[in-house]
Amino acid sequence: MTxxxxxxxxxxxxxxxxxxxxxxxxxxxxxxxxxxxxxxASLVDQRPDLVLVDWMLPDMSGLELTRSLKRDKETExxxxxxxxxxxxxxxxxxxxxxxxxxxxxKPFSPRELLxxxxxxxxxxxxxxxxxxxxxxxxxxxxxxxxxTVGDAEVALGPTEYRLLHFFMTHAERVFGRGQLLDRxxxxxxxxxxxxxxxxxxxxxxxxxxxxxxRLVQTVRGSGxxxxxxxx
Amino acid sequence: MTxxxxxxxxxxxxxxxxxxxxxxxxxxxxxxxxxxxxxxASLVDQRPDLVLVDWMLPDMSGLELTRSLKRDKETExxxxxxxxxxxxxxxxxxxxxxxxxxxxxKPFSPRELLxxxxxxxxxxxxxxxxxxxxxxxxxxxxxxxxxTVGDAEVALGPTEYRLLHFFMTHAERVFGRGQLLDRxxxxxxxxxxxxxxxxxxxxxxxxxxxxxxRLVQTVRGSGxxxxxxxx
DNA sequence: CCCGCATGTGACAGAACGGTGACGGTGCGC
DNA sequence: GCGCACCGTCACCGTTCTGTCACATGCGGG
Numbered sequence: 314m315t316x317x318x319x320x321x322x323x324x325x326x327x328x329x330x331x332x333x334x335x336x337x338x339x340x341x342x343x344x345x346x347x348x349x350x351x352x353x354a355s356l357v358d359q360r361p362d363l364v365l366v367d368w369m370l371p372d373m374s375g376l377e378l379t380r381s382l383k384r385d386k387e388t389e390x391x392x393x394x395x396x397x398x399x400x401x402x403x404x405x406x407x408x409x410x411x412x413x414x415x416x417x418x419k420p421f422s423p424r425e426l427l428x429x430x431x432x433x434x435x436x437x438x439x440x441x442x443x444x445x446x447x448x449x450x451x452x453x454x455x456x457x458x459x460x461t462v463g464d465a466e467v468a469l470g471p472t473e474y475r476l477l478h479f480f481m482t483h484a485e486r487v488f489g490r491g492q493l494l495d496r497x498x499x500x501x502x503x504x505x506x507x508x509x510x511x512x513x514x515x516x517x518x519x520x521x522x523x524x525x526x527r528l529v530q531t532v533r534g535s536g537x538x539x540x541x542x543x544x
Numbered sequence: 545m546t547x548x549x550x551x552x553x554x555x556x557x558x559x560x561x562x563x564x565x566x567x568x569x570x571x572x573x574x575x576x577x578x579x580x581x582x583x584x585a586s587l588v589d590q591r592p593d594l595v596l597v598d599w600m601l602p603d604m605s606g607l608e609l610t611r612s613l614k615r616d617k618e619t620e621x622x623x624x625x626x627x628x629x630x631x632x633x634x635x636x637x638x639x640x641x642x643x644x645x646x647x648x649x650k651p652f653s654p655r656e657l658l659x660x661x662x663x664x665x666x667x668x669x670x671x672x673x674x675x676x677x678x679x680x681x682x683x684x685x686x687x688x689x690x691x692t693v694g695d696a697e698v699a700l701g702p703t704e705y706r707l708l709h710f711f712m713t714h715a716e717r718v719f720g721r722g723q724l725l726d727r728x729x730x731x732x733x734x735x736x737x738x739x740x741x742x743x744x745x746x747x748x749x750x751x752x753x754x755x756x757x758r759l760v761q762t763v764r765g766s767g768x769x770x771x772x773x774x775x
Numbered sequence: 776c777c778c779g780c781a782t783g784t785g786a787c788a789g790a791a792c793g794g795t796g797a798c799g800g801t802g803c804g805c
Numbered sequence: 806g807c808g809c810a811c812c813g814t815c816a817c818c819g820t821t822c823t824g825t826c827a828c829a830t831g832c833g834g835g
Contacts, residue, residue, distance in 0.1 A: 462803090508793090510793065510794070511794095511795085513793095513794095514793095514794065514795065514796095517794095531792095531793070531794090533792070534791090534792075534794075
């Protein structure tokens with residue numbers, strides 16, 4: 314999975330550090346800027362997937378920055394989340410009007426911020442955002458619906474694709490055939506449990522040329538597991 | 545399910561007592577620390593499932609504690625909830641408290657605290673969170689269905705796995721063959737009692753390479769026991 | 776010290792389980 | 806309508822697991 318890049322524009326260093334630290338932990342790649350000038354620079358060469366902008370900035374208000382961002386064809390697709398202090402709350406309307414995709418009032422809980430970031434990105438992703446899972450050299454790009462190993466493309470049927478997607482988002486856990494039917498086929502389909510075996514087989518066969526069939530492991534008596542570690 | 549352990553790090557005794565009392569009533573196992581020093585100690589030997597940290601602490605700020613927690617591979621998975629006074633939230637803290645998973649502002653209602661605790665724990669467990677039993681270096685991860693000692697994987701058949709799982713969740717107690725048949729095989733199976741012996745044997749054999757077969761002990765005339773203490 | 780009973784142990788046959796190739800059916804695009 | 810891709814099911818097979826037995830071992834009481 315390519316890490317999503319987030320740019321933080323915030324002049325108060327302690328807060329900036331704090332937020333950056335938290336976001337990095339959550340798996341994002343974070344760059345920081347303390348004013349609009351450097352923010353613009355970062356925007357050009359980092360091409361972040363999302364921008365967090367503080368409302369109050371020394372050289373230009375965050376609102377201004379957002380507006381100009383959204384005016385530029387080059388950057389208008391980048392989602393923006395504004396950070397505002399509670400006192401400034403009445404201005405939130407203005408923030409949204411400026412083109413921000415969402416705003417969060419300080420203080421905010423980490424949960425909340427992460428949730429909003431994800432929500433906003435999800436909304437933006439059809440535009441060009443990427444949704445890539447990677448595991449042991451195996452890449453699954455959900456937006457383009459492609460599975461690749463290096464340059465080669467792995468040909469999968471729809472069911473195998475969903476199965477692999479499910480596994481890649483739930484690695485290291487064992488799932489019984491019933492659970493897989495529930496979660497990959499859908500809760501109210503009735504098919505034989507052994508059908509799962511057959512699709513596991515097909516998935517393995519597709520991964521075999523790359524010696525990645527080992528990732529799909531049988532746990533005798535329980536089901537299957539997707540894992541890098543041999544079992 | 546073993547009761548979840550919560551560690552409270554808070555210097556003001558009255559508050560600490562109050563919170564601890566409430567949490568114990570809610571069924572948690574609570575340990576307390578009044579500064580970061582003792583918190584660290586508790587972290588090591590208690591391995592709490594969640595930590596509640598006050599923002600203001602005498603020796604080190606709660607923020608520092610949280611950060612160092614999240615930096616350490618050993619403890620980064622333990623969810624942290626920060627407690628902050630309302631006065632502190634405005635100016636200093638913007639948001640992600642150095643990696644805290646959530647935060648609660650004082651004064652808070654017991655309800656809210658409990659709700660957040662549950663939410664955070666729920667979120668922590670399915671993600672990377674695991675269902676891990678550990679005993680004398682022997683690890684049984686039920687979600688991935690793996691039994692390991694250090695890096696090595698212990699190969700167990702289905703029955704041996706269930707047997708070990710049962711023992712690890714019921715250590716230090718003696719079970720007769722009949723009881724084991726009931727609880728590991730299932731209430732309505734009819735098999736010879738001596739069959740238990742054979743599976744005990746197989747389990748021991750699998751643990752032998754790691755000198756852990758000593759954990760499965762025979763109680764002559766009564767049955768078997770899983771225990772670290774010899775005899 | 777010896778006996779008797781409880782437990783350890785190796786072997787084995789049947790059952791259960793999962794892997795695999797093949798087949799017929801179905802829906803879709805051409 | 807035809808061919809193609811995919812799906813679900815089945816039958817068959819090798820492998821692994823399981824329960825049972827027969828025999829070995831060992832502990833404890835007399």
